[in-house]
Amino acid sequence: MKNLVLVGFMGTGKTTVGAALAASMGMKHTDLDDAIVESEGRSIPEIFTDQGEAYFRDVETKRLAQLLAAGHQVLTTGGGAVLRKQNVEMMMEHGIVITLYATEEELIKRLENDTGRPLLAGGVATRVKTLMAERAGVYDFAPIQVDTTGKSLSDIVMEITSQVVERTQDGEQ
Numbered sequence: 001m002k003n004l005v006l007v008g009f010m011g012t013g014k015t016t017v018g019a020a021l022a023a024s025m026g027m028k029h030t031d032l033d034d035a036i037v038e039s040e041g042r043s044i045p046e047i048f049t050d051q052g053e054a055y056f057r058d059v060e061t062k063r064l065a066q067l068l069a070a071g072h073q074v075l076t077t078g079g080g081a082v083l084r085k086q087n088v089e090m091m092m093e094h095g096i097v098i099t100l101y102a103t104e105e106e107l108i109k110r111l112e113n114d115t116g117r118p119l120l121a122g123g124v125a126t127r128v129k130t131l132m133a134e135r136a137g138v139y140d141f142a143p144i145q146v147d148t149t150g151k152s153l154s155d156i157v158m159e160i161t162s163q164v165v166e167r168t169q170d171g172e173q
């Protein structure tokens with residue numbers, strides 16, 4: 001089985017769903033942001049403040065390549081990991097990519113009290129709206145697309161699992 005790679009805008013539930021999906025499929029779960037925090041020894045906001053977004057994106061690409069090469073795991077990415085074409089190509093080559101999405105309203109509700117996402121600093125609702133517009137279409141490349149709005153974790157995991165099984169039976173591995 002290839003890696004299962006979860007992509008999507010901030011707050012769509014990648015990290016939460018990935019852990020539940022991995023547990024239900026008996027696979028290892030690695031979150032790319034967590035792996036970066038561990039190897040850098042600092043939080044995501046600290047990395048952005050100390051060294052800037054460009055530095056974070058370079059580390060993100062390097063760690064993504066290493067984790068994809070390890071294989072057979074559920075890999076949850078950060079919302080900006082698809083912004084580099086090279087990252088998207090690696091994900092498509094080494095994994096089955098699944099996009100999670102949710103309505104703008106739902107994302108604002110989920111993220112309104114968040115302080116761990118530096119790109120939302122200065123006003124969650126405004127930043128979500130601006131970034132969603134800037135990133136329109138960037139998550140559309142994935143063959144599996146799952147709407148998480150108003151759905152429970154177990155329903156989302158079931159929906160992903162059945163779509164992955166369907167694709168695997170169709171000849172993808």
Ligand SMILES: Nc1ncnc2c1ncn2[C@@H]1O[C@H](COP(=O)(O)OP(=O)(O)O)[C@@H](O)[C@H]1O
Nearest residue numbers: 010011012013014015016017110148151152153
């Ligand atoms: N299906 C869901 N319904 C309601 N809230 C959710 C759902 N999935 C995740 N959340 C909540 O949304 C927030 C962001 O989830 P997270 O897994 O960190 O998203 P991501 O990794 O995509 O940024 C968390 O507070 C999480 O508990």
Ligand SMILES: O=C(O)C1=C[C@@H](OP(=O)(O)O)[C@@H](O)[C@H](O)C1
Nearest residue numbers: 009010011033078079080117118
């Ligand atoms: O969308 C983005 O650019 C980012 C999303 C975050 O991950 P989540 O999507 O898990 O919140 C994290 O990688 C960083 O704050 C940047």
Ligand SMILES: [Mg+2]
Nearest residue numbers: 014015077078
């Ligand atoms: Mg996450």
